[in-house]
Amino acid sequence: MKVLVTDEISKNGLLPILDDPRITVDFKVGLPKEELHQVIGDYQAIITRSMTQVDEALLEHATNLKMIARAGVGIDNVDVDAASSRGIIVVNAPYGNVNSAAEHTMAILLSYCRNVTLANASLKSGQWQRAPFTGHELKEKTIGVIGLGKVGGRVALRCRAFEANVITYDPYISEKRAEDFGVKLVSLEDVIRFSDIITVHTPLNDETRDLITAEHFEGMQDGVFIVNCARGGIINEEAMLAALESGKCGGAAFDVWSQEPPKSDTLKKLIAHPKMLVTPHLGANTYEAQKNVAVDVSKEIVNYVDGRPISNA
Ligand code: NAD
Ligand code: MLT
Numbered sequence: 001m002k003v004l005v006t007d008e009i010s011k012n013g014l015l016p017i018l019d020d021p022r023i024t025v026d027f028k029v030g031l032p033k034e035e036l037h038q039v040i041g042d043y044q045a046i047i048t049r050s051m052t053q054v055d056e057a058l059l060e061h062a063t064n065l066k067m068i069a070r071a072g073v074g075i076d077n078v079d080v081d082a083a084s085s086r087g088i089i090v091v092n093a094p095y096g097n098v099n100s101a102a103e104h105t106m107a108i109l110l111s112y113c114r115n116v117t118l119a120n121a122s123l124k125s126g127q128w129q130r131a132p133f134t135g136h137e138l139k140e141k142t143i144g145v146i147g148l149g150k151v152g153g154r155v156a157l158r159c160r161a162f163e164a165n166v167i168t169y170d171p172y173i174s175e176k177r178a179e180d181f182g183v184k185l186v187s188l189e190d191v192i193r194f195s196d197i198i199t200v201h202t203p204l205n206d207e208t209r210d211l212i213t214a215e216h217f218e219g220m221q222d223g224v225f226i227v228n229c230a231r232g233g234i235i236n237e238e239a240m241l242a243a244l245e246s247g248k249c250g251g252a253a254f255d256v257w258s259q260e261p262p263k264s265d266t267l268k269k270l271i272a273h274p275k276m277l278v279t280p281h282l283g284a285n286t287y288e289a290q291k292n293v294a295v296d297v298s299k300e301i302v303n304y305v306d307g308r309p310i311s312n313a
Contacts, residue, residue, distance in 0.1 A: 001066075001305050002042060004028060007049035009071050010287075013294025014047070022305050037061040045301055047071055050260065050281065054078040059086060067304055069297035072097055072284055073150075074231060076204045091300045091312050095150065096292025097284035102154030104283040105199060105229040108253035112225065112277045113138065138162035144195030146188070146211070147230070148173050148181060152201030156181045167191055170202075192216050197225045204231035214239035223250035229283045232258035241270045251275040255283050 003018065003025045011027075018025050028039065030051070040046065040058060045067040048054060054068050059082050068083055070092040083090050111117055115133035122129050143159045145152045148170040156166045166183040169191045178185035188211075191198060198220070202208040212226075212235040226249060228235050237258055243249035252275065257267055260281055271278050284290070296312070303310050 001044045001301065002026070003045040003047060003301060004040065004043040005047045006031060006036065006052040007047075007071070009047055009049065009297075010290040010294040013291040014298050017295060017298035017302060020302065020305070023301065033058075040065065045069060045304070047297055047301075048077070050074060050077050052077065054083070056082045059083060059088070062086075062088070067091065067301065069300055071290075071293040071297045073101075074203060076231060089304070089310060089313050091297060091310055093293035093296035094312055096296050097286075097289035098150040099154060100286040100289035101151045101229060101283040102158060103286075104255060104279070105151070105155045105201075105227060106158050108229065108255060108277055108279060109197070109199065109227050110138070112251055112253045117277060138164045138197075140165065141196040142167060142194050144169065144191035144198045145183065146170070146191060146198065146200045147202035148178060148183070148185075149201060151230070152199075153177075153181050155199060155201060156183050164197075167194065188216075189219070192219045194221075195224065196221060197227065199227035200230050200234045202230060202234055204233055209233050210236045212236060212239070214242060217243040217248055220248065222248060224248070225250050226252040227254075228252070229255040232256045232260065237270055238266050241266055241273065244270075244273050244275050249275070251277070253277040255279045256281050
């Protein structure tokens with residue numbers, strides 16, 4: 001099986017498992033779309049993260065492709081229907097990076113609340129200022145977690161460890177799951193109305209795109225703080241910018257963007273806004289997570305070659 005790796009994926013995770021005489025692995029990271037279209041026909045498997053769009057146009061050229069392996073959780077960059085209609089198996093690595101994503105959510109949340117990045121820049125520039133960097137505690141804040149899945153559940157537990165009151169909106173979980181995490185399952189309206197901090201952890205799909213709109217911002221607490229370490233576009237970015245500009249929203253921390261790298265005027269303004277703390281899709285960027293997801297997708301390729309069942313198709 002010829003395997004093409006198109007994004008930055010841990011070689012330490014991939015290579016020991018794919019070191020098999022039946023498998024060859026080529027790394028062609030960051031190929032322009034046209035070049036990718038030219039070479040994809042040679043491969044039976046492609047391993048990607050979120051930077052490669054595995055869309056209809058690519059699949060038209062992928063005449064020998066048997067497997068698309070997404071080294072991470074979100075498969076919103078893969079046209080799963082188009083792949084399935086061609087008999088191509090789509091697998092992901094749904095567990096390996098969720099702890100890292102939860103920790104990054106906490107990192108940007110806490111950094112924002114305690115002005116860590118601003119104070120860091122100030123002291124490094126030779127100033128000694130303290131009052132402008134007075135922050136907020138998480139203790140006794142109401143934190144609304146939207147999507148109590150693998151990442152959201154971990155974030156909820158970590159917020160509880162900070163003695164916050166955690167409420168959650170997730171139409172697909174049971175009361176029991178919420179109870180197990182020690183959080184209250186409520187409606188989206190209640191998360192919007194009562195939360196001091198709102199953090200989203202749903203997949204991005206037709207149902208969750210623009211889950212949070214300008215109308216929702218109107219119903220939020222004044223000074224609400226918003227976190228998105230899931231997918232760009234779950235929170236409408238124009239509405240986010242307007243809420244920051246009007247002062248309705250006290251600040252936000254975003255790791256993910258509807259366009260990556262961000263180029264639109266709205267995203268440039270959002271990123272530049274002084275009340276935004278931003279990172280370039282780093283949620284899964286730890287050595288541990290990258291190794292985990294690379295191991296997981298490599299095992300799936302070996303499963304395929306061995307004719308064994310695929311675990312995460
Ligand atoms: P998951 O499937 O385990 O959990 C998602 C949860 O969202 C589920 O409980 C589901 O019931 C809920 N949900 C679905 N539709 C909903 C809706 N309309 N309203 C409210 N809840 C809804 O997924 P996960 O592994 O926890 O990942 C969560 C998100 O984090 C995904 O978007 C994933 O791509 C993203 N992620 C980002 C990074 C990063 O690098 N920033 C890393 C890992 C995961
Ligand atoms: C994921 O969905 O797993 C993350 O966004 C991380 C990545 O893009 O690799």
